[in-house]
Amino acid sequence: MSGPTLRVGVLSGAHGHAGGYLRHLRARSDVAVSFSDPHDPGDTADRGRSLADVTGARWVEDRSSLLRNVDAVVVCSENSRHHDDVMAALAQGCHVLVEKPMATTVDHAVQMRRAADAAGLVLGVAHPVRQSPAYRHVRARVESGTLGAVLAVLGTNNGMLPREREWFVQAEWSGGGALADHLVHCTDLIDGLLDRPPRRVRAATNRVLEQTPPTTVETGGIVTIEYDGGVIATIDCSWSQPRSAPTWGGLTLDVIGTAGRVRIDAFNLHLSGHGSRGPQWWSFGSDMDAAMIGNFVDAARGRVPVDAGATAGVRSVEIMTAALESARSGGRCVDVRSTTSAAL
Template identity: 40%
Template sequence: MKVGLLSFAHTHALSYAAVLRDMEGVELLTSDPDAPAENTSPEWPRGRELARELGVDYADTYDEVFAWQPDAVIVAAENTHHRFLVELAAHHGVDVLCEKPLATTPEDAEAMIKACRAAGTRLAVAHPVRFSPAYAAARATVHGGHLGKILSIRGANYGRLEDGARTWFADPTLSGGGALMDHTVHIADLLDDLLGHARATEVYAQSNTLLRPDHAAETAGLVTIAYDSGTHVTIDCSWSQPAHHPQWGNVEVQIVGEKGTVEFAAFSQNVSGYDERHRRATVHPWGTDLDKSLLSAFLHGADDIDLADGESGLRTLRVVLAGYASADSGQPAPVG
């Protein structure tokens, strides 16, 4: 199976490249033509230099990747570039897994869905937390009716703000926003899967730049969502993790039902300690490689976990955009 990786812009691109490079039966070709002409971050190179470090094949243009006739492509570009690359994949009749968020506007997301539907190709959104064993256990508990009616859900998705070659995360012209855009979507997607046919109806949100006043984009936010099922949700979305913390961040969720409560943390399968030689804390993950599970499901299928599709990605995006509307107005905003 031939797989193309389009862009190294997103941090997950490094993981995707390593997984696909070592996946049996997969040929990988990468391309990152939009990389900065000069490497601004030795720690996070891009383009041909990064491909060389990862030991993967590289093409100078996206056209070369499609001329290679891939069976599927992974889009890991800046958020505002997703539409162009997804439509390009649809034009070539290639299945596509797109990084989250699916897009930054409903119009772009709808166009992407339409293009793939017309071409008869699959459009999936990269939400690896769906493949966490901890989430799978919580999902089974909820869907099995063991908690009864779900009353409220509290979620937190915190990480650290990327510097160097990935400062685009805090550039609204490329990312569509800041921490609210980057971190609300993970938990909003889980809710789209967890709550079945329940739909978000209204969002109230606040955000600020207190963590990094030098950035135009918000670095922290609190989002409250009302669902037509009567469930109420709060999401703490922030870039609050210290820059030198050994762990990038976490996704934590508490689900409160009439009959009980379930809590899980998606990235807590690790051993932590202290490295005396280098005088720093350490974290050694031992749990499931969620990116590997995501890619395996996209390429080969999964029996028990559904990939987020384009329609799901659009619903999640509408929740995020309602959050921005509310944060701007100071009032609750309806979900489109």
């Protein structure tokens, strides 16, 4: 790697991925890494400083000081804080990679994209499965026409409820439960295949799963989406992985076309067995998070486009908010007023 050192900050330790992103950035010789955790919840002693010490990132006390001294920032705050953190970073001239979902409202997502476009800055959303070799394979099959015209997509993103971060089940911070956490991973991948806006959404949710202690957000959900051109996607985005499972969960995508069908299981490269702690799972293969961070660093340097960009991010928020509305209405079909059909 060559060129001047890129100064990258990670903002907030609220999301569990923050530690991994810090480690991947620290592993690069062309990046100087800073970290700030301005909204430490107080129930975790010195969460930010401890994470900085463990990863070797330079500790910064507050957000303003961090943003004044970096070229790019990875935002890992609670979902409802994404808008404020991203807008502050863009105003400071920083390229941004923001944890998913991009925002908790469509208006906020649109404002973020407009601000990035106006400033000529990179705004990407943290969707590492775009880096999966399996996903790149199915995307190549779609783009080459091998599958014919895409008719339907079946997606699953099932995992454990992230109890170690209680804000995930507090709607004021998360914007929703399983729909906000897992639906958007699949909708982003589908957007990468279709590159077209959603038209209608229908969702059914419940709070049957993971109710010890009880939650006030949905823990299970099925969402059906109709896209421009008539493609239908159905996604199971439930927190349905039991605590006894050997791994957190997984993601599958089944793409059906007029000339063929292909299914991927993005996290299935593994060895499994039993040990003293019960079932064991050891993943191998390429590291999607490391590849995503590498793509963002290259995008911030102007070498490549960011893989999961703001347009796809806005569309996923449109689908998420429509799905939450549909679920609240008892499964009514909700029309999506797409903001990406015309210029933002």
